[in-house]
Amino acid sequence: MSKSIFNNNVKALILLVSLTALVGCAPQPAQEDAVAAKPSTCANGSIRKGDCKLLGLTEPAPETNPDLWHHIINGYQLTDFSDKPRVQEYFGFYRDRPVFLQTITERSSRYMHYIVEAINERNMPMEFALLPAIESSFDPFAYSHGRAAGLWQFVPVTAKHMGLPRTWWYDGRRDVMASTEAALDYLLELHSRFDGDWLLAMAAYNSGATTVNRAIRRNRKAGRDTDFWSLSLPEETEAYIPKLIALTQLIRQSEQEGISIASIPNEATFEIVETNGQIDLAQAAELAGISIDEMYHYNPGYNRWATDPNGPHRLAIPIGNAPQFKAALAEIPPSQRLNWSRYRVEPGDSLIKIARHFNTDVATIKAANKLSSNTIRAGQTLLLPSASMADSHYSLSEQQRLASAQQKGQSTGKQSVYHQVKSGESLWTISRKYGVGTKELARWNNMVPKDPLQTGRKLVIWQSKPISLASSERDNRSVIRWVAYTVRRGDSLARIADRFSVNVNEIAKWNNIDTRKYLKPGQVLSLYVDVTQLSGR
Known part of the structure; x- marks a missing residue:
């Protein structure tokens, strides 16, 4: 023995x-x-x-509930504060808005099982499964003040603290798996910092630990209690916890309140599949047998048309489609998971200009061509990755979400103006210049009013009155119109570009066509034309 x-x-x-x-x-x-x-x-x-x-005795089988809501309710751990006036106020607020409950149920159905499992692993209060409802209404593409993003609304500084990477290709704040793990770990960290008080931990999650500590010190100095309900905190934070408690209580009492909440099966909704390299998301969606929009909803962390070349090299695939995807992926060599084209550098080109044209980033071009610097020369040939489909196909990419937001300002009698940001400008100064509201300007461009501006960025502005061509700022303003142009016999990209005061590369990008191929009579091209530049043509 x-x-x-x-x-x-x-x-x-x-x-x-x-x-x-x-x-x-x-x-x-x-x-x-x-x-x-x-x-x-x-x-x-x-x-x-x-x-x-x-x-050597038999352990009990883990408790299983066919409905995930039952499992969540059974896992509640927080004290019932339903007697608090603010909790009662928000209980009535949510009870009277069944559409909100329907929305969060539909949105959360993809992610809730993963979130619940992560909470189970940490033995945390199951009320936290509903925190994304308060933070983002379970919208992984949500973006709000303070530049907070994703289901759990991480601001950049906290995302960095919790190890969530942000690159041109990928934003870990919107990655459901990564952000969920980070959010729960951050709450545990705050729970420890505030001596095991979950309410103070949540308050710090919302407004920052420094803000909560300052409020505690003020109360101690004044001889007052230092629990959450006794502190003077920002209005948003004082509402934040009552909202969560009210929502969790309403979910528990939905039957008594006569509210129908759709069941969520207590089973995994997706499988995480390793891709071992970069892959075009349109190709991945086709291999999985799902739409490109569904691929983005399961993988909202990817900003562009492909996964990040530097990782993470994984995709969340709906559980029923995962076997098909894995089998199909195994048949495709890594070199064929992206489209590659050769580009001859023209005079005046730069890596930044080329990257923008081909919807990629400088680092990827340098890596693919083994370039040690940003210097390139005319006549040099570069190998470039490109999307397999037109930009518009990737409807939930960052670029297309911005384009969609910019079109939301359109209404009867309004016209769009594009403004190129100059050094030192802000949303406030630009909004004053054009006579529009700062909030409107931010909304039209998928931003929030306090966001910093990058010099050179183009902002769309919707105005009720036409722009006077006699304006002293004529050169800084443009009136853009979409034109469907039918190719005629004898037309070329160069001739069309000259006619409409655009360049060949822009036409190629708008229509996802190769500049080296001939146009066919009858072919319809989408053009975005500045009508202020067409006078006399």
Whole structure:
């Protein structure tokens, strides 16, 4: 017999004797109580799981609920503060808005099982499964003040602290798996920092630990209580926790309140598949047999038309489509998971200009061509990755979401103006110049009012009145119109570009065509034309 087996047997014997002694020494219950008394078993939890294993006894199967909502409700741990006026206020608010409940149920159905499993692993209050409803209404593409993004609304500084990377290709704040793990770990960190108080941890998650600590110090100095309900915090934070408590209580009491909440099956909705390299998301969607929009909804962390060349090299695939995807992916060599084209550098080209034209980034071009610097020369040939489909196909990419936001300002009698940002300008100064609201300007460009501006960025502005061509700022303003142009016999890209004061590369990009191929009469091209530049043509 090995020493370890001997030690385990001794431990088991000691434990069994101890349990027997405890039963013998315990006061005997009355006869009626003795009938109702339950023996110590692994099934009722009176013997610890580790001791069950040591004694060779069967551990109870984990509790399963076919409906994930039941599992969530059974896992509530926070104190019931339903008597608080703010909680009652928001309870009524959510009760009277069944559309909101329907929306968060539909959106969360993709992600909720993963979130619940992550909470289970950490033995945290299951109320946190509903925190994304308060943060983002379970919209992984949500973007709000402070440049917060994703389901859990991480701001850049906190994302960096929690190790969520942000690149041109990928934003970990919107990655459902990565951001969920980071959010829960951050809450645990705050829970420890605030001496095991979950409400203070949540308050710090919303407004920052410094803000909460400052409020605690003020109360201590004034001799007041330092629990969440006694602190003076930002209005948003004071509403934040009552909202969560109210929503969790409404979910629990939905039947009594006559509210129907759609069931969410207590089962995984997606499988994480390793791709071992970059892949075009349109190609991945085709391999999986799903739409490109569904691919983005399961993988909202990817900003562009492909995964990040530097990782993560994984995709969340709907559980029913994962076997098909894995089998199809195995048949495609990594070199064929992107389109590659050769580009001859023209005079005046730069890596930044080429990267923008081909919807990629400078780092990827340099890596693909083994360039050690940004210097290129005319006549040089570069190998470039490109999307397999037109830009518009990737409808939930960052570029297309911005384009969609810019079109939302359109209404009867309004026209679009594009403004190129100059050094030192802000949304406020630009909004004053054009006579529009800062919030409107931000919304039209998928931003929030306090966002910093990058010099050279083009902003769309929707105005009710036409722009006067006599304006002293004529050169800084343009009136863009979409034109469907039908190619005529004898037309070329160069001739069309000259006619409409655009360049050949822009036409090629707008229509996803090769500049080296001939146009066909009858072919329809989409053009975005500055009508202020067409006078006299």
